[in-house]
Amino acid sequence: MKILRDQRGAFAKLIYVDPPYGTGRRFTFDDRLAPAATRTRRDARHASWLSMLYSRLAVARDLLVPNGVVAVSIDDRRVHQVRMLLDELYGDEEFVGCIAVRTNPRGKGLRRHVATNHEYLVIYAKDRRAPEVMRGPRLGPEEAASHYRHSDERGRYAIHPLRGTDHRRRRDDQPSMFYPLFVDPATGRVASRRRRPFIVCVYPEAVGGEQRDGVWCWGHERASRNAHLLFAKRSQRGVWRVYRKTYAEEEPTLSRATSIWTDPVFSYAAGKRAADTAVGRHVFEFAKPVELLRRLVEMTTRRGTHDVALDLFAGSGALAEALAAANAADSGNRRVVAIQTRDAIDVASAAYSAGYRTIADICRARMRRACAPVKMSMRTYRVVPADPAG
Numbered sequence: 001m002k003i004l005r006d007q008r009g010a011f012a013k014l015i016y017v018d019p020p021y022g023t024g025r026r027f028t029f030d031d032r033l034a035p036a037a038t039r040t041r042r043d044a045r046h047a048s049w050l051s052m053l054y055s056r057l058a059v060a061r062d063l064l065v066p067n068g069v070v071a072v073s074i075d076d077r078r079v080h081q082v083r084m085l086l087d088e089l090y091g092d093e094e095f096v097g098c099i100a101v102r103t104n105p106r107g108k109g110l111r112r113h114v115a116t117n118h119e120y121l122v123i124y125a126k127d128r129r130a131p132e133v134m135r136g137p138r139l140g141p142e143e144a145a146s147h148y149r150h151s152d153e154r155g156r157y158a159i160h161p162l163r164g165t166d167h168r169r170r171r172d173d174q175p176s177m178f179y180p181l182f183v184d185p186a187t188g189r190v191a192s193r194r195r196r197p198f199i200v201c202v203y204p205e206a207v208g209g210e211q212r213d214g215v216w217c218w219g220h221e222r223a224s225r226n227a228h229l230l231f232a233k234r235s236q237r238g239v240w241r242v243y244r245k246t247y248a249e250e251e252p253t254l255s256r257a258t259s260i261w262t263d264p265v266f267s268y269a270a271g272k273r274a275a276d277t278a279v280g281r282h283v284f285e286f287a288k289p290v291e292l293l294r295r296l297v298e299m300t301t302r303r304g305t306h307d308v309a310l311d312l313f314a315g316s317g318a319l320a321e322a323l324a325a326a327n328a329a330d331s332g333n334r335r336v337v338a339i340q341t342r343d344a345i346d347v348a349s350a351a352y353s354a355g356y357r358t359i360a361d362i363c364r365a366r367m368r369r370a371c372a373p374v375k376m377s378m379r380t381y382r383v384v385p386a387d388p389a390g
């Protein structure tokens with residue numbers, strides 16, 4: 001990482017971090033990146049994991065372009081520590097989101113009281129206010145079915161209140177977003193000007209219920225242009241409320257991600273299958289689901305800008321495969337840098353009998369297979385310490 005920092009400076013639009021977890025044994029990391037003071041803590045195992053991550057997240061910040069983001073996959077046991085590290089290094093004002101991903105629909109069997117079936121994707125920006133930090137996702141089939149629950153002759157659609165849903169935004173703050181709309185009480189159709197049969201006048205309600213104190217989330221001009229997407233419903237209290245429709249067909253991506261992702265394509269089982277297929281047999285236990293990483297890549301990088309994603313703990317190379325899939329889907333020219341230590345593979349494992357000797361070998365093989373169909377060229381660098389004793 002230091003070599004990348006010295007030679008390339010800030011180059012990454014996305015840095016993905018899927019750190020190795022504790023397995024009960026003491027962590028032995030090459031801690032040359034860690035500050036010396038953190039090496040002497042009493043709880044050595046814990047401190048060593050935190051130091052390892054702290055030092056890498058610190059250097060990672062220098063590698064991010066101004067509108068770059070860092071995303072960390074982490075479970076519920078360690079998420080609070082990761083949030084604290086990121087708050088300290090990036091600033092809590094740069095917190096973008098903490099997404100709960102259902103990675104194991106049935107739940108893990110190991111815990112006695114709670115069967116955990118999710119993990120987190122914690123996202124921070126280098127500068128949350130910079131342009132094009134992130135956009136919303138394209139939904140998977142199951143999510144799309146539950147998001148676009150209604151249908152009419154134009155297709156499947158979702159409905160959203162037209163009133164602004166931020167309780168801090170009131171009529172006094174945004175007077176131009178406060179105006180009347182007119183409803184045809186027989187059909188619920190909406191018009192931006194009063195004319196027959198649009199005779200019921202409706203104003204935006206503020207969140208919290210005060211009448212005539214809220215704002216619409218569309219300006220008057222947009223509401224008149226898109227009146228065909230609006231409809232009104234009368235509540236049990238007899239109050240008319242205006243809603244807008246968003247059609248699945250017309251939304252290439254959602255405007256924002258939601259914070260719970262449940263599509264089965266994000267399950268670990270899917271991740272394992274993808275890794276097995278990518279290298280021809282079952283050689284890697286903890287591969288991340290490719291579709292999960294593809295969503296992350298598509299939300300944080302763009303197709304024609306040579307954006308670079310950097311994977312700090314590449315493992316089987318799932319992020320590289322996800323990025324190649326994103327490039328294949330939209331003819332993009334994104335690039336990926338994957339870092340992986342030459343951790344030896346257990347001689348008794350299927351991976352060893354398949355001819356792999358280090359995890360980096362598996363990663364390279366997977367990347368080669370993923371990159372070839374989209375004509376991404378690939379180079380491998382081996383980092384050797386200048387002072388082997390150091």
Ligand SMILES: C[S@@+](CC[C@H](N)C(=O)[O-])C[C@H]1O[C@@H](n2cnc3c(N)ncnc32)[C@H](O)[C@@H]1O
Nearest residue numbers: 018019020287288313314315316317318341343
């Ligand atoms: C949780 S796995 C990553 C899995 C990966 N995201 C995937 O989907 O295949 C963490 C990886 O980090 C590697 N690792 C451990 N220590 C490392 C270090 N100091 N630098 C880079 N990688 C390391 C391990 O070999 C392991 O493969």
